Amino acid sequence: MSSDAPDPDAPDEVADRVKNVRVDEEMEQSYIDYAMSVIAGRALPDVRDGLKPVHRRILYAMHEAGVSSGSSHRKSSNIVGDTMGDYHPHGDSAIYDALVRMAQDFSMRYPLVDGQGNFGSVDGDPAAAMRYTEARMASIAEELLTDIEKDTVDFQSNYDDRLTEPEVLPSAFPNLLVNGSSGIAVGMSTNVPPHNLGEVIDATVHLIDNPDCTVVDLMDYVKGPDFPTAGNIVGRSDVKQAYQTGRGRVRVRAEYHVEEGDSSDSIVITELPYQQNKSKLVERIADDVRDGDLDGVRDLRDESDRNGIRIVVELKRNANTDVVENHLLESHLERTFGVINLALVDGQPKVLTLKEMLEEYVAHRKEVVRRRSEHDLAEAEDRAHILEGRLKALEQADDVVETIQNAEDRDDAKEALKDDFGFTQAQADHIVRMQLGSLTSMEAAEIESEYEEVTDRIERLEEILGSEEELLSVIKEELRDIKEEYADERRTSFIEDTGTVTDEDLIPEEDVVVVLSESDYIKRVPADTFDAQHRGGKGIIGTDLKDEDRVSAVFTASTHDYLLCFTNQGQVYRLKVHQVPEMSRTARGTSAVNILDLDDGEEISAVVTADDLDFESDDEYLTMATRHGYVKRTTVGEFENIRSTGIIAISLEDGDELADVEVTDGSHDVVLGSEHGMAIRFDETDVRAMGRNARGVRGMDLEGDDKVAGLAPVEPDDERTLLTVTEYGYGKRTPLSEYRKQSRNGKGLVDIKTGERNGSVVSLDTVSDDDNLVAMSEAGQIIRLPVDEVSTVGRNTKGVKVMDVEDGDEVAAVSVYRPSESDEDEASEE
Template identity: 45%
Template sequence: MSLKQRIIPVNIEDQMKSAYIDYSMSVIVSRALPDVRDGLKPVHRRVLYGMSDLGLTYNKSYKKSARIVGEVLGKYHPHGDSSVYDTMVRMAQHWSLRYPLVDGQGNFGSMDGDSPAAMRYTEARLERISDEMLADIGKETVDFAFNFDDTLKEPTVLPARIPNLLVNGASGIAVGMATNMLPHNLTEVVDGIVAQIANPDITIEELMQYIKAPDFPTGGIIYGTSGVREAFETGRGRVVVRGRAEIQVADNGRETIVVTEIPYQVNKANLVAKIAELVNDKKIIGISDIRDESDRDGLRIVVDVKRDAMASVVLSMLYKYTALQTSYGVNNVALVNGRPELLNLKDIIAEFIKFRIEVIVRRTQYDLRKAIARAHILVGLLIALDYIDMVIDLIRGSATPEDARNGLMAGAFIEDMDKFWKQFGPLIEQADTDEYPREEGNALSEAQARAILDMRLQKLTGLERDKVKEEYDELQERIAYLKSILESEELQREIAAEELQEIKEKYGDERRTDITAADGEISIEDLIANEEVVVTISSLGYIKRTPVSEYRKQSRGGRGSRGSKTRDADFVEHLFIASTHNYLLLFTESGRCHWLRVYEIPEANKTSSGRVIQNILAIPKDDSIKAYINIQDLTDEEFINNNNIVFCTRNGLIKKTLVEAYSRPRAGGINAITINEGDQLIEAKLTNGNQEVFIASRSGRAIRFEESKVRAMGRTAAGVRGISLNEDGKDIAVGMVIIDPEEAETAIMVLSEKGMGKRTLYSDYRLTNRGGKGVKNMQITDKTGGVFSIKAVSEDSDLMITTRDGIVIRMAVSDIRVMGRATQGVRLIKLDKHDEMADIAVIHKSEDEDEPTTPPAFDEEE
């Protein structure tokens, strides 16, 4: 036949399709995906079985890795040596597997991504837990298949007493599919499997009471449980893991972030380099130095925080921009009966339980077969010992061993056959086995005859005969027990549960990865004390919160106590009271709105300067906070749709907008009001729609009108005229207060630029229309200076006045008597020659506060 005649033409498309499908199935089944039963890919299975072949158990000496790789390559794995060695190395790395299966000696790499030493330098043996993966493999518990050249057989799966797929996880990329299964804690997994054995109808919700979440070898903190729950329920999910970091404060007040655990599979050296790169690129600010202080005792990364930075904010930025917070996409794809399937937690456990019961049944069948075979031999020995003299005579009289064997089988040593069958017949029939057949009419089988011929002379003693009888009786009990196992599925499940409990007792340990709820899963207010604090913001943007109790009450006219320690050319510009649980809406002079929870503001004593607000909020350096609003809950639909925020600008414009427009916090803030050129925001207040607006000007005039006179506008509107100012170019609006018209006792506290102040009843100001010049509010002279600020006060409240030099004085409003609209007022604080007023805040008295310890000073009325 010519060469041309042997060429068969085929369609290339069909050939490519067939070849690619074959290749795809080979990758899926024989390379990339783990088996749901033992959780191993073929290469892992071959490494463990090859090491077992070499006798490298945990209690034997190590062997060169090159010897192991050669064994696996030559017998079972027809691929490159690097695939085998890399697999063995990973199974020995304590940071890669939650429960390592190989005990390595030498350089097996590091968390920094360092390569292991060459295989000729390292040694290895199996870990003790690997014995459980290979237990009972010699008892026909699993199927074997021919290796690549059909010269040897290898197991298609390991018996695996431990649920390796769940405890060590797996990852791999096949063709058209992939798997990524996370490791879990052995103790939790065993408890969950035992619970499912006891109750096959258990729900995943109930299983999660035992198996709480993945447990990584490198520890860390799982941030949020919703992704874990989704992965358990569907087989797909997203688990977010954070490194374990602690903020430490030195004696000098400097803060340091110490990282002791990093997320699973994160390269430590790359993480440190990435942080340094972000610091150099100024994407993360507030870090002065970073050091890797890891040693043989454990991982330790130290991040030094700058003195003016807030460590918690820096840590949040590290979580956001680096692998210190990493998410893992869970994709539980494994081979079930040779086919890839997506499995949820209950499915994986069900398949493992099914496999363990199969192993127990096959092991029991093997043990039963061996026990029956041994009982068969023991029956022959008992017969021979009972007829020992005749047996010896028969053997001595036989010409060859074959003649002796045939004589024993035929019962030639028996004189009274009827008596023999009556005595041993039931025992012989009970001991008959297919493995050792006995020909019809023969007294013994060939196996029994051979055992008699091989019997040592010491068996002839009476004591030895008793031992044979005792062994036979014990075997009968064991045979009965083994048969009961095969007949009872419930007993099989009990054995599976008992063996798992033994595994738990031997290898179980504590969880390494903690679990914490993500934002929105728990209310952080439950973890933070609800208390009132004094919040101060300086002109240069330093912010802090201080307990109200730190400010000692003084009498009017005093010098005040030292409050916030400000830097040169800086002064406290805002000082107000807020609850730690509140939302703080901060409005800048350019009309931007930013959100901040009060507990997020760094706490400091009253003499501290605080932290730069740009480290907390994304506020441009050329902008500053001008107004604030405390709101308890931005998710209350009824509240945000029935309350407004009223804005007032320096040029006397006013705008009203529903709170709902500002109820969705954004990291970079939003435009709250459009500010015209040359204007700036001076105040923002919360209203309920039925209140009155009071605006005062620097020139000593004020206007009072109903809130309803201002229509609601959109978030970006500029507003309408609230008060008409003098046209000399010097007059500006200095403040706005919102008053409930039913509170007739409310008074307006007016403070001048030179420390003069007075209290006037709100009812003294007549109601007018919006947009007018208003009425006289304060007698303005050179001694008073222009009006600096106005506040609404009540008889039982206190004032806290701050100067640009940082002097703070607190006094009771009741110490300042009520005066008319046109008066100059009394001196509230004595200013140094170059000092000026900075801010005034109203404090509502706490029931446990002490009364003033010094008598009130005289009224200095002008």
């Protein structure tokens, strides 16, 4: 009785095929295999022909199908299908994308495909579907395939072993440099910029003649990348580094110019940096204008057409053209091209210098020309052998004809010719096939002429193969022919790198008066707009206010100043003075919402120039005083980074406000002045340094409804005077020596008599005789006068009239500044 149970001793074929391996080792090896497959088989170009496999296969498929520059265009879908079916089994979209890029004149410096139909645009528009477009090889692409049938390059089996494909193309010109390449592999990437064909060929010829030349020598010929979209390369040092090391960052700037109009200027962009999307560029500029990051633009138009790019940025009447231009350069019109000259050398990725790239190409061409010459020599020798037989047959024509006639068949005739006349097998085969018409004297003369030509050719080919100098001369001659046929003028220009230009560099430095109203209108006016007057005058109109609007702050600064603006609510904001629109003194101003993000009821109470602050120092402080008499010091380093929405400068108790802020260094005294005319002087070190969120300590003991009006720092042995100005336009100067030092949190001494005539104190400043003061009323009247016009008197006096303020109006703010030398010169001339 038989049993179906398996024999336990029988070998297990499945188990025998199972191998025990370590997972980490298997994963590592598998990933390495995958990475090398991507590196060598897809993502990186070969240094010899500058092509990735997909591009090489597309061109070879077109070559095999006869889709040359002289043929009619072929449907792109047909080309993609042939490429995918025979050589590149990786999907039609990848093949078509590569085909499209080779046809785009804004992507490739010298397109390798002549496309017909929609192949995309510089706006980022995609190409039409492959069933709608047609293509053929461009004439210059055929130069990459020239002599490929003459055993010039090695072939390999295609993916299914049905066909063979070239491992590399003969490449009659250095395509890697000429058209560049970009790609991302596993753990590495390449980004070779395109170059001018004529320059690259000149450099190659120079390298052949001077193998010991340097990269700098080659740069006499290859000036730098030459992008299809033109543009300008900023500086040459980055290009030099990229050529010498194989890596670098090249700054490419758009080409533009300024067109002056009757009422305003326009900035017109005519060339873009390489690979910049034009429509997205226009969108980003429009976004900056809408968000308030780019002031002064009235209109933005894209007027580009088939004749070229033209983007018009039309400016407002009062816009500073240089500032708008600088913003466009910083944010939109300049890009960095990261050069990574990574290519496959003998199947391995390598970063190459300019010289190494050309050396690898020359070595490739030497191999191509050598193999082509050997192939041509073999063909020429075969032809010469045949012609020798024909000439010998012509010399004995009668005997040869008779021998053939007497033969039973062709094979007997061939054997008889070999035996009787000494012909070789090849010669005998050819003679038997000869027609009687070829025995004429004219035909004989043509054979002799051809034989001479063939022997001359054999001598030349042997000379080329026997001498490297002659072989190199052939390479140079063919390169020069390519240059003559296809080279064109350089498109990308060079401009000098002037370094980073800030907006301040483009704006004349001058003293200005900045005016801010309660309704958040802001403007700046040149300080010299307001002629210096004698004290006691009414001044002139400084701003046009809306109904019920009033001036909330006025301060003087330079157009190059970077200011810290402190508000009554304890916040601090950053302000660049040049960003405040310049307007006439009678203008209302512009909305401050895009310049200072102030809340309702928030007003600027103090301004500090940040340009001179040392944010790294631990011995420099911002000393603050509040209306309720609190004082605190905070190191300036805590104010280095200020958000656009502001940061907290001081914490305030309910109902308190920040009154004033000054810069001190630990060696100053501090004078606090109150609205009721009291003043106290104490050592700033009586107030310990504390953080931004702190409230501070008591600095002055205020009586009743009195509030702090201002803070003034006093240096040791200070010879300046203390300027006090009241709300009804009265003021005085008093020597600082009259204010004795006390402990903080005292009531202080009488500084100025307030009351019905003077009103409350508005401002307190330490001044020198050379200073000017600018006082502005809530109604918008403004006066500028030299400080020395204000009398120097003792404490506890009423002072003199500084500004004639009308009934119902009062002084809103006072700012002190020292005029620049140019202003003083102009004043003296007047």
